[in-house]
Amino acid sequence: MTGMLDAGGMFREVTATQVLLSTAYPRIRFVEFAADDEKENGADWLWWWVDRDGTCYGLLVQAKILKLHGKRWSVDFNYKTRGDDRTQLSKLIKAANRFHVPAAYVLYCGDAQYRSALTCDRTHDDFPCKERDRAGVSAVSALVAETAVGLDAKNAGVSTFHDAVPVEDIASPDGLDAPIVPLARVLDQDLERFLRQPRRGSRRVAKELLRPVQRIRHGQFAGAAVMERAAPVTGALFENVPNDYGHFSVPYVAHMLCGLRAEVPGYVRDVLEGRTLPAWLTDHVGGIVVIPDADALPTASPGRVGDGGAGLLSLGFPEAPQPPHDQHPGQAA
Numbered sequence: 001m002t003g004m005l006d007a008g009g010m011f012r013e014v015t016a017t018q019v020l021l022s023t024a025y026p027r028i029r030f031v032e033f034a035a036d037d038e039k040e041n042g043a044d045w046l047w048w049w050v051d052r053d054g055t056c057y058g059l060l061v062q063a064k065i066l067k068l069h070g071k072r073w074s075v076d077f078n079y080k081t082r083g084d085d086r087t088q089l090s091k092l093i094k095a096a097n098r099f100h101v102p103a104a105y106v107l108y109c110g111d112a113q114y115r116s117a118l119t120c121d122r123t124h125d126d127f128p129c130k131e132r133d134r135a136g137v138s139a140v141s142a143l144v145a146e147t148a149v150g151l152d153a154k155n156a157g158v159s160t161f162h163d164a165v166p167v168e169d170i171a172s173p174d175g176l177d178a179p180i181v182p183l184a185r186v187l188d189q190d191l192e193r194f195l196r197q198p199r200r201g202s203r204r205v206a207k208e209l210l211r212p213v214q215r216i217r218h219g220q221f222a223g224a225a226v227m228e229r230a231a232p233v234t235g236a237l238f239e240n241v242p243n244d245y246g247h248f249s250v251p252y253v254a255h256m257l258c259g260l261r262a263e264v265p266g267y268v269r270d271v272l273e274g275r276t277l278p279a280w281l282t283d284h285v286g287g288i289v290v291i292p293d294a295d296a297l298p299t300a301s302p303g304r305v306g307d308g309g310a311g312l313l314s315l316g317f318p319e320a321p322q323p324p325h326d327q328h329p330g331q332a333a
């Protein structure tokens with residue numbers, strides 16, 4: 001992204017995805033399917049985080065750019081293809097339901113210099129939105145975008161960027177995994193523990209995607225959360241989840257957690273084992289990304305691939321030696 005901007009150009013979704021995936025390879029695995037005209041723009045990809053014990057989390061992902069038009073930052077969530085009245089956003093959520101995974105966006109947001117004029121009126125502890133580390137490639141639930149578009153379409157890009165989590169951070173075991181408190185008070189014990197206690201790997205990815213959605217739900221005056229259960233998804237880690245919609249178009253906990261599975265789907269195993277993938281898949285998605293060993297310690301990762309410049313340099317190289325903890329720059333040893 002920086003390279004294109006420095007050259008006076010603009011990065012694109014398809015190219016940015018190819019650079020991201022090829023840079024993160026071989027830590028991650030991916031298969032890109034042949035693009036036809038229909039899929040050429042905005043083809044959705046399936047992303048799967050797979051733990052060593054087979055627990056995994058899948059998303060149907062659409063890549064989008066955080067764009068600057070004049071002085072306005074936007075993401076074209078409401079994009080429509082010619083002759084089709086439905087927005088990409090509603091189509092993405094529908095398509096995700098067919099794959100029994102949640103819908104999400106991966107936002108390409110350039111580097112800190114690109115975002116230097118971005119203003120966000122909400123707070124992030126101590127950090128301005130635009131200066132967050134690694135935010136150049138961030139992920140967010142489509143339900144967050146759906147809400148943002150519904151509340152204030154003009155500001156939906158910035159608002160969604162605010163709630164997006166850097167892709168590199170969503171499975172980071174170092175970060176704080178604060179408890180998530182759903183509105184439905186009576187939950188299955190295992191679901192309750194999952195939401196309240198720190199988790200790693202694919203479970204943690206699911207929580208990081210759910211967290212901003214839950215935050216939005218807390219702000220909705222949609223009445224008390226319903227107690228009935230959503231229809232269970234075969235193989236889901238949590239089969240008894242509340243059917244609460246809030247103001248979302250789907251029961252949000254069920255939607256966010258249907259992608260969290262106890263077993264690796266066959267087609268994900270096919271990717272990992274280099275087998276040919278079925279046509280029902282290759283005809284309908286742009287490709288598949290698999291992040292194996294998602295629960296492994298960060299030392300197993302090849303480095304940062306977002307906009308933390310130093311991290312990019314360390315890709316594929318051993319970690320730079322760290323100074324001893326009791327020594328600080330500018331302080332005599």
Ligand SMILES: [Zn+2]
Nearest residue numbers: 120122129162
């Ligand atoms: Zn913000």
